[in-house]
Amino acid sequence: MLRYIGKRILSLIPVMIVVSFVAFLIVYMIPGGPASSILGLEATADEIHDLNAQLGFDRPFFVQYGDWIVGVLHGDWGNSYFLHESVSTLLGEYFLPTISLAIFAQIIALFISIPLGLIAAYKRGTAIDITAVTVSLIGSALPGFLLSMFLMLALSVYNHIFPVAGYADLSQGLGEHLKYLFVPALSLGIVQAAYLTRMIRSSMLDVLYKNFIHTARAKGLKEKKVLLVYGLKNAAPVILTAVGQSFGSLITGTIVTETIFNIPGLGTLTMNSINRRDVFVIQGVVLFVTLLYVLVNLAVDILYGFVDPRLQPGRK
Template sequence: MKRFLFHRLLALLPVLFVVSVVVFCLVHLAPGDPVLVILGNDASPADVAALRQQMGLDRPLLMQFFHWFGAVLSGDLGHSLFLNNSVMALFLQHLTPTVALALYAQVLALALGLAGGVISAWQHGRLADRAIRALATFGMSVPGFLLGLFLIFVFAVQLRWFPVVGYRSTNTDLLLNLWYLTLPAIALGLRIAALIARMTRAVMLDVLQEGFINTARAKGVPEQRVLLIHTLKNALIPILTICGESFASLVTGTIVIESVFGIPGVGSLIVDSIERRDVTVIQGVVLLITVAYVLINLAVDLLSYLADPRLSVEGVDP
């Protein structure tokens, strides 16, 4: 276990380096100049040159990259060019809405996906199975932002059951916070729910063909117990893996949903930083999201091993 953790954490370094290179190149080669955004297009060439030198943007790109990446390795992600605050502080300020939205979406996706998958496997080949499979296909094919706009129009504008946009802190009222996050959580989590439902159905149908299931039925075990205890328990590992990977994708997929619903999370921070060409914030936040994605997947591997110790952490059966 310790060797596995060491190798996975060691493998994080080249991933961070590659992501850093790609993000740095995309940000610095994209059109637009943060100096002109700050000073305006009417600024004199002398003022532009002075500010560019002050911000270190007059140096060669290769030198800028290694200076920035060296600071990252020491734990310094830099400071915003516009907000007069460190990147880490800005990230932490916007992290709570993103995590709250991702967790809420994951809970909804898990509840809907497991329920749909179990019912679909139980009613295999029947009308309920076909209906759930059709809904799962719809959920996986509709883009999140389009579903979000539809939910806003129907449930916020027409029916007025939910607010159109906005966010309320969890420190004020938890129920109020959940009320504001319900529509964006559905828009964000429906695709994951569809994926979990399809995976649950497929895995449970495979498990239902095993001999111990027939033995349990022959002993007179109720069908509900066969489904929820014997079958679902043995289908836990792949479902757990899907849930962990989906949560990582939920965290990274909140960018568009937060923009649609006006949620001040990490996604909104990235969008605002792109609009004002705040290159330091873009680089640092994308790097932090990459680290979070890798660590979440590592945690999923560990949970899978703890759920079934027969699995080898090296990927080879003992």
């Protein structure tokens, strides 16, 4: 297992190199650079050129990229020209709201999708199954920002059950923290639940007609035990893959939701940095989020062996 984990970690190195190169290239191609944002609209072309030269952005691309990637490897991710903090410090500050929102949304998604997917698979072809599939398709097709605005109006603006927007740190209490996160987490969770419901239903249907399920029923086991112990356990690897992809997308895809609800997470930091052309922050966020995503996938691969021993690395 340790040897397998080591190989997987080494295989992440080329991925991170490619991502870092692409992220740096895209930011490098933005016209004007950070100087145009620092100096403002009234700055002349000569002033912008002089400041870019002072900041080192007039050097060749590969020289700039080499300096940046060497700094990253040494723990120096650069500094924000507008927030006047190191990128690593900003990532630590803005990561906590994002990961809290992602975890809360994932819990809501699982709370909705697991029973709905199991019931839909068990009641295949019935009105319950058709309704569950239809609802999941609608949830997948509904734009996330539209759902967020609808929930904001329904739960915050008109009924005043939850705050309209904003964020409460964990230091203010878990209840207050979750109260501010509930509506945005519900919005994200519903979208992810739509995807997970279809995956759980599909994986359960593949299992429920296997011979060992018929054998378990023939032995007189209760249907609930057959469904949860034998069915869900054998469908778990596929479901785990779907959950891993879902959680990864939650970490990387909260930009719109965080902007709508004014949550100071990585999404908000990214949008503000793009508007200000805060190059090192943009590059740092892209690299950091990609690293999180690949680590989630690595964790899923490791968990396979615990869910199903047949999938343990090196097992024949």
